[in-house]
Amino acid sequence: MHVVATAGHVDHGKSTVVRALTGMEPDRLAEEQRRGLTVDLGFAWTRLSSDETGGRDGAAGAVTAQRVAAGAAGGVDDVVAFVDVPGHERFVPNMLAGAGPVTAAMFVVAADEGWQAQSAEHLAALDAFGVSRGLLVVTKTDRADPGQVIADARARMAATTLGDVPAVAVSGRTGAGLADLRHALAALVRGMPAPDAGADVRLWADRVFTIRGAGTVVTGTLGAGRIAVGDELELSGSGRRVTVRGLQALGSDRDAVDAVARVAVNLRGVDRSGLRRGEALLTPGAWRPASEADVRLRGDKAGELHRDLVLHVGAAAVSCRIRPLGDDTARVTFREPLPLRRGDTGLLRDPGEHRVPAGVEILDPDPPALRRRGAARERARELAEADPAVAYVRRCGVVAAAELHARGFHPDVPVLDGLHVDADLLAALPARARDRVGAFTASDPLAAGMPVDALRRELDVPAVLMPRIVDRAGLECGDGLVRSPGAGGLPAAVDRAVAELERRLSAEPFRAPEADDLAELGLGQRELAAAERANRLVRLTDTVVLAAGSLERAAVELRRLEGPFTVSEARRVWATTRRIAVPLLERLDADGVTRRRDDGTRELS
Numbered sequence: 001m002h003v004v005a006t007a008g009h010v011d012h013g014k015s016t017v018v019r020a021l022t023g024m025e026p027d028r029l030a031e032e033q034r035r036g037l038t039v040d041l042g043f044a045w046t047r048l049s050s051d052e053t054g055g056r057d058g059a060a061g062a063v064t065a066q067r068v069a070a071g072a073a074g075g076v077d078d079v080v081a082f083v084d085v086p087g088h089e090r091f092v093p094n095m096l097a098g099a100g101p102v103t104a105a106m107f108v109v110a111a112d113e114g115w116q117a118q119s120a121e122h123l124a125a126l127d128a129f130g131v132s133r134g135l136l137v138v139t140k141t142d143r144a145d146p147g148q149v150i151a152d153a154r155a156r157m158a159a160t161t162l163g164d165v166p167a168v169a170v171s172g173r174t175g176a177g178l179a180d181l182r183h184a185l186a187a188l189v190r191g192m193p194a195p196d197a198g199a200d201v202r203l204w205a206d207r208v209f210t211i212r213g214a215g216t217v218v219t220g221t222l223g224a225g226r227i228a229v230g231d232e233l234e235l236s237g238s239g240r241r242v243t244v245r246g247l248q249a250l251g252s253d254r255d256a257v258d259a260v261a262r263v264a265v266n267l268r269g270v271d272r273s274g275l276r277r278g279e280a281l282l283t284p285g286a287w288r289p290a291s292e293a294d295v296r297l298r299g300d301k302a303g304e305l306h307r308d309l310v311l312h313v314g315a316a317a318v319s320c321r322i323r324p325l326g327d328d329t330a331r332v333t334f335r336e337p338l339p340l341r342r343g344d345t346g347l348l349r350d351p352g353e354h355r356v357p358a359g360v361e362i363l364d365p366d367p368p369a370l371r372r373r374g375a376a377r378e379r380a381r382e383l384a385e386a387d388p389a390v391a392y393v394r395r396c397g398v399v400a401a402a403e404l405h406a407r408g409f410h411p412d413v414p415v416l417d418g419l420h421v422d423a424d425l426l427a428a429l430p431a432r433a434r435d436r437v438g439a440f441t442a443s444d445p446l447a448a449g450m451p452v453d454a455l456r457r458e459l460d461v462p463a464v465l466m467p468r469i470v471d472r473a474g475l476e477c478g479d480g481l482v483r484s485p486g487a488g489g490l491p492a493a494v495d496r497a498v499a500e501l502e503r504r505l506s507a508e509p510f511r512a513p514e515a516d517d518l519a520e521l522g523l524g525q526r527e528l529a530a531a532e533r534a535n536r537l538v539r540l541t542d543t544v545v546l547a548a549g550s551l552e553r554a555a556v557e558l559r560r561l562e563g564p565f566t567v568s569e570a571r572r573v574w575a576t577t578r579r580i581a582v583p584l585l586e587r588l589d590a591d592g593v594t595r596r597r598d599d600g601t602r603e604l605s
Contacts (some may be wrong), residue, residue, distance in 0.1 A: 128359030299358030313346030325382030341408025449481030
């Protein structure tokens with residue numbers, strides 16, 4: 001399916017042309033049909049088959065809604081759905097809600113009236129939205145010669161993003177030119193890009209209503225992605241999750257709809273009061289609400305804009321505040337958050353002056369704060385000189401790939417374990433890690449190392465990056481601690497105290513000092529733990545300490561005993577006391593050197 005919006009001045013025949021092409025009534029409201037004036041958005045569709053696009057001039061070229069619906073089960077690549085927008089000045093917001101999500105337009109000008117005020121505003125809106133595919137239709141040719149109007153309108157349109165558009169002259173009353181119009185529409189849709197059915201869903205709601213027995217229904221133009229019955233979607237306004245209860249496209253129930261399509265979505269989980277036009281149905285977790293954005297302007301310079309305007313994007317219209325950055329860049333702050341990504345387009349409308357002063361392209365939907373004097377000018381230079389995506393990663397340092405995707409950024413920077421990391425930061429992190437570990441060790445020489453999580457917090461990086469940083473920094477990591485290679489040397493005072501203890505134990509290796517002796521030497525628990533890590537001492541308990549190598553020596557002495565031995569026999573061969581012999585044997589048991597028997601004696605393993 002292809003979706004085309006109508007545009008043009010009030011009463012220039014937009015709905016008449018759509019009616020003639022489709023055999024459907026786009027004006028759905030009784031007021032519209034009574035007054036002959038489109039007030040809200042209307043929808044209709046037609047199939048452009050090969051024989052019909054080459055068919056006869058006149059109303060016989062129309063394909064009815066019934067025939068299109070009958071073919072909906074097959075391919076729908078040749079179906080054109082029209083979003084028929086109001087042309088009256090009072091209903092311009094309604095027009096923008098319909099045109100915003102659409103990428104092609106059928107611009108209508110009456111031959112007997114020519115270019116009018118709303119013609120200009122509608123063209124300015126299409127230009128601001130960046131619509132680049134279009135078709136000029138000059139109507140009411142049974143009343144006036146269309147030649148001059150065609151030339152004038154094409155010249156005006158050529159100066160916009162629509163460029164040099166083809167033109168068709170028609171009469172809705174007589175049917176003249178309708179076959180040519182169908183040919184032109186077929187050529188228009190053939191040139192439209194293929195949609196991405198695998199993209200994240202963002203369906204802007206242009207109508208919200210309730211059907212008895214079904215509940216809340218939302219209609220909109222699905223520009224990308226796929227919606228299926230049973231899908232869970234997220235409401236952009238509240239973040240609330242809703243479920244797709246039913247789907248319709250081209251008037252028929254569908255199990256799933258792929259972009260591009262006009263679609264009606266029956267929702268479970270929200271009533272009519274919980275959803276309004278301009279909100280969007282989103283793929284859960286794939287979008288982020290933006291409260292402000294840095295944009296590039298097409299139109300008036302930033303300094304010429306009024307500070308308070310209305311931003312139209314998709315079907316949304318929100319009041320916003322403008323802060324100029326450069327001539328063609330500005331910071332736009334929204335009254336309500338919007339699900340925006342880099343590259344989205346919209347327009348700024350000045351309701352007071354009834355004009356569209358500028359189109360906008362979203363450059364950064366999550367911009368940095370502007371706090372310092374001159375920050376706005378500096379930001380303008382950054383937007384002009386740097387890729388906003390790369391600048392965003394540089395500003396954040398480390399960003400999850402999913403987060404960047406949600407913002408519409410796709411930077412060419414390193415990706416590690418699902419993270420985008422600024423190249424300069426990645427290169428600097430190992431040196432920073434060495435400095436932090438060195439400073440930690442200097443402040444606490446007795447520590448076994450710096451806790452990994454403490455280092456991660458100081459570096460301000462995700463835990464998943466720590467092994468890479470530690471490795472590249474040449475550091476050692478174990479037991480949740482990071483240290484420099486070879487670290488563990490004892491401070492001078494502790495080294496002297498341990499040396500004195502080693503001297504005392506050299507003569508009587510199993511005569512462990514008393515707690516008072518350790519205290520006199522200045523060897524508390526932290527000092528003893530550091531000495532043990534340095535392989536200078538062996539701690540059997542908090543107060544029983546032997547020199548390094550004592551365990552091996554104790555095993556050698558036990559070999560002098562014949563057969564199983566008691567604690568007393570071990571104590572005598574070691575020439576020590578029970579205070580030392582019991583924990584020493586327990587340590588040898590734990591190390592597998594000795595084994596305790598059922599009768600309480602021990603033997604060597």
